[in-house]
Amino acid sequence: MTMNPDLVDKTYKVIGTRVRRPDGVDKVTGRARYGADASAPGQLVGLVLRSPHAHAVIKKIDISKAEKLKGVKAVITSADFPDHTNGDRGLRDILENCMARKKALYDGHAVAAVAAVDARTAREALKLIKVDYQILPHVTEVDDAFKANAPLLHDDIFTDGITPTPTKSSNFVKQAEYGHGDIDAGFREADVIIEKSYKTEQTHQGYIEPHSCLASVSPDGMAEMWVCTQGHFVYRNQCAAILGMDANKLRVTSSEIGGGFGGKTHIWAEPLALALSRKANRPVKLTMTRDEVFRATGPTSSTSIDVKIGAKKDGTITAAFAELRYHGGAFPGNWAEFGAMTGFACYDLKNVKTVSKDCVVNRPKTAAYRAPSTPQVCFAVESTVDEVARAIGMNPVDFRIKNAAKEGTKSSYGPVYGPIGIGPTLEAAKNHPHMKAPLAKDTGRGMACGFWFNFGGQTCVDMNVTPDGNVTVAVGTIDVGGSRASLALVVAEELGVPYDAVRVVVADTSTLGHNDMTDGSRGTFSSSMAAVFATRNAIKTLRERAAKTWEIPLDEVVWEDGAARAVGAQHGNRAPLTLKEIAAAAPGSGGPIAGHAEIVADNAGVSFATHICDAHVDKETGKTTITRYTVIQDAGKAMHPAYVEGQYQGGAAQGIGWALNEEYIYGANGRLQNAGFLDYRIPVCSDLPMIDTQILEIPNPHHPYGVRGVGETSIVPPLAAVANAVTNAAGVHMNHVPMSPPRILKAIKALKA
C-alpha cells in the first residue's frame, strides 16, 4: 500500500537526541566482526596474481606448475569465467575488471587467482603461474587519452553523445551537455570575465579496512558469502550474474564496515573468491593487501576542467560555462557527466552551460567517492567564483549570497528547486564568529560552497514486536554512518517507546527483498522512511488487536505514546492497552505482530554546505597548515546530531587531504608509485584542527521527519575552500590539486620572479 511520505508537523521526543550508538561498545572492545573476521572450517587462502603492466595483451597463461604444487586446491583465470552478461556492457565491464580477459588494462589488473591451504603455499603458487604478455603503449593522463594518436584501450568505444556517432573507436566514451539560457549573450552582458583551467589528481577513498570476503560454494550450487560491503544485495546480484548463478542460491551476509565512502559499492575480488571456492569445493577467504586496495579497487577520476564565468559590476553572474574531462579508469563511466550536473548547482543562473567528456585510461576502474565527481568541479568553479568576486571588488560571501539558488530556481542540471539550504548556509557563514576572527601572519581565509543531489531508491524494512513488547528491526541497507541508531530513533519516535526498546540489525540477502546499496547519502533517508511506514503498518495491527479486545470499532482506537487508546465520550474510563500488554496477548489475538514496508524512496532532498578555512602557508617550504575549519550544512533534520557532525567532519578531513597531499603518482612505465599509506598521504590526526560544525535544519518536505542525506556534501567544498585560503595567505592561485608543498613553492617562486 502507498503511504504519504510528507513531513509531519510534530514535536519530537527522541529524534534529535544524542543516544548511545548501538555498535559503539562492540567496536571499541574489538567484538565487532569486520570482513576479515569471518572464517569457516577448512577454509583456504585466496590470492590474486596481478598485471605489473599498464597495458598488455595476455598471450598465454600457464597454470600447470601452480596447480601441481602441494597444497594448491584451485587456480583460476578468465577461462573460469564464461561470459554470462548477455550484451549488458556494464556487467561485462565488471566481469572484465574482476579478471582480465584478452588484455591487462592497468597496473594491478587481476590475471589469475589461487586457493591454497595456507598463505605461504598460495604465494608460492602465484610465482609458478607464467603469464606471457605482449606489452602495449599505455596512456594514464586524462588529457592525453583524448589525443588522436593515444594508445587505444578498447576497440568498441564509439563516442556517445556526438552527432554523427564516430565510426572510428577511441578512448572518448561520452559527451553530454547541461544548462539553459544563452551563454554567449550572457558573456556579452558581463563587465568581468574570468576564464581558467584546472587539474585535479586521482585520489582513493582511503578506508582503513581492506576488502575481504569469505566465500563458500557447495557442490549442490548453494553458496554463501560473508563480506565487507556497502551493498550486499548488489554484491549478490552482480556476483550471481557474473557466475551464472540464480540470485536466490547466493546468500550474502555483510560485516561491519571499516570505511567505504563509495569504494565498497562495486565488486572486485568477490567473484574470484566464489569461483575459487566452486572449483576447490572448500570455503575460500580472500583479503586484499593495502597495495592491492590502491592498485586494483576504485579510486576517483583525475580531471582537467575549464571554467569561464562572467559577471556585472553589481555582482550578478551573467553567464557560466565549464568543460569537464574525467576518466573512468580502464572502463567507460559517466563521471564527467556527474560533474557537469553538479558544477553550478549552488547558483541561480540565467545562462549556464556545461559540457562533459568522459574517457578511459590505463588506470584502475573508477568508483564512487563521496559525492562522486563533485569536489573536482567545485574546486574549479569555486576558485573561479572567488576570482570574479575579487575582480569586481566584492566580498566573496556577499557575491555568493547575491547569486545563490533559492526555492523556485531552475537548477543548472534541470529540476526546479524546492526549499533549499544554500542561502541559509551562506548567511550563517557570513555571521559566523570564524569569519570575523583575526588572522595570524602568512595565514589566509577562504570559503566555498558545495552541492550534492542525494538519492533515495529501493528499500525494505521488517519491524517485529517481540513477545515481551520490545521491537526488532531488520533492514537491508548497510550502516556506514549511523543508520542503525537513526532507525531505532525513528521507530521509537513513531511507536512512542524508549530508544532502548528498539534494536536494529542489518539482515542478510535471503531474509529481505532487494535493497539498493548505501550510496548517494540514501541510507538514513530511505531506510528511515521505510521504517516509519513499517512501524505505521505495525501500529495498525496493534490498534486492530486493541479494538478486538475492547470489542469496539477500529476507528475509535488511536495509538499514542506507546499504547492504544480508545477515543470518544463512551470510552472515557477505559485504561489504555500498552505495547507490552498487546504483545503478551498476541498468541490469542491473531499471532505475531509485525510491520513491513517495501518502497522506492523518492524526493531525497538536495543538500548544500558552506565551508570556511584558515590556512597558514610557510612561504619558504610551501607547506600548508590548516589552522581553523568550519562546516555549515543543511541536514533537513539531524536525527542524531553527533553522527551528523561526524559526517561533516569526516568529509572535510577527506577533502583537506585531497586538497593538500593525496594523489596517485604514476611512473613513466604506467605503474603506480605510491600504493600505500606511507606515500599516499591521507591526513593524520595532528595534521588537522578540530573541525567546527554548524547544523542547519531546513526540512525536506517529502520525508516524514524532514530528513535529507548528510553523508557526502561535506567533501565537496574543501578543495576550493583550501585553495582560496592558500591564495589569500600566499598570493598564489593554485590551479592544480593537490596543492602539495613542491607545487606551492614553485608557484611562490614564479610569483617572485
Next chain:
Amino acid sequence: MRYEAPATAKEAVALLAKEKGTAYVLAGGTDLLVKMKAGMVEPDLVVDIKRIKAMREIKKTATGFSIGGAVPCAALTENAALVKAWPGVVEAANLIGSKQVQGRCTMSGNLCNASPAADSVPALVAAGAKVAITGPKGSRKLAVEDVPAGVGRTNLKKGEIVTSIELPKKLAKSGDAYLRFIPRTEMDIAVVSCAVNLTIDGKGVITKARVALGAVAVTVLLVKDAAKAIIGTKLDDAAKAKLTAACSAACKPIDDKRGTIEFRTDVAGVLARRAAETAYARAGGK
C-alpha cells in the same frame, strides 16, 4: 627461515658469518618486518639482537655516550644526561615513524637500513658520532658517515654488526639541532633534512660546526662548505645566506614520489638556516 636470538654479540657474529643464505639482523624490526611482510626480502636466517644485554644499555663513558645497538629510540628520551647533551640527536631519533614505532626502532637499525632519508643519521653525522663494530675478525670503529655505501647498502662486512653508537662528549657552549621536511606532521619520511652541530666562543663567534643533509643524495652528506660558511661568524644574515647557498649547492637529489629536485634543493638550504638558528641558540648564542 630460521630465527636465532643469541645472548652475546660474539654468538650473533658467528651465526651471521657462517650462514650461507640470506641473513638479516633484527633489532626493532620496523624496517625488516615490513619488508618481509611485503615480500621484498625472504631471509634464510634472522638474528635477533635484543637478547644481548650489553647492547640494550646507554652508558656514560670517558669519551661521551655509548648507546647499545638494540636500544630503542624512545629510551633515548628517558636519559636526561643524553637529552641535555645531544638534544638534536634525541629529537631526530624520535621523529621516526610513530610513538609505537619509536618504542621498537633503534638508531643503529636506522643507520644500517641505509636509507638516505633516515632521520637519526644526519644528526649523528653532525654530532661526529662513531659506531663500534664487532665481526668475525674482531672489533673496529667507523665514523657514522662512512657506514652507508649507497641506498640500502652499508660498508659492513659479512658477519659484522654494529654493537653501539659512540657519541662524543658535549663541548662547552655547543648545540645541535635536526629538522626534516615532511608534508604531514608525523608518520612520514623525510623529503629533505638537515642537522647542524656547532660550538661558539665567549663572544658568540662560531668556532666549530658540522652540517649534514639527508634525502638529497644516495647517502647522508656531511657538507664541509656549509660548516665553513658559518665558522668565524655570529650567524649573521650574510653567514646564513652563505650556509643556505652551500647546502643547496651540495644537493644531488632525485625527482620521485616524495619530492622534486628543485624542491629538495631549495628546502635543504631553508632547513639548514633554521636548524643552525636553533643550534646557535642552544649553544647560548644570542
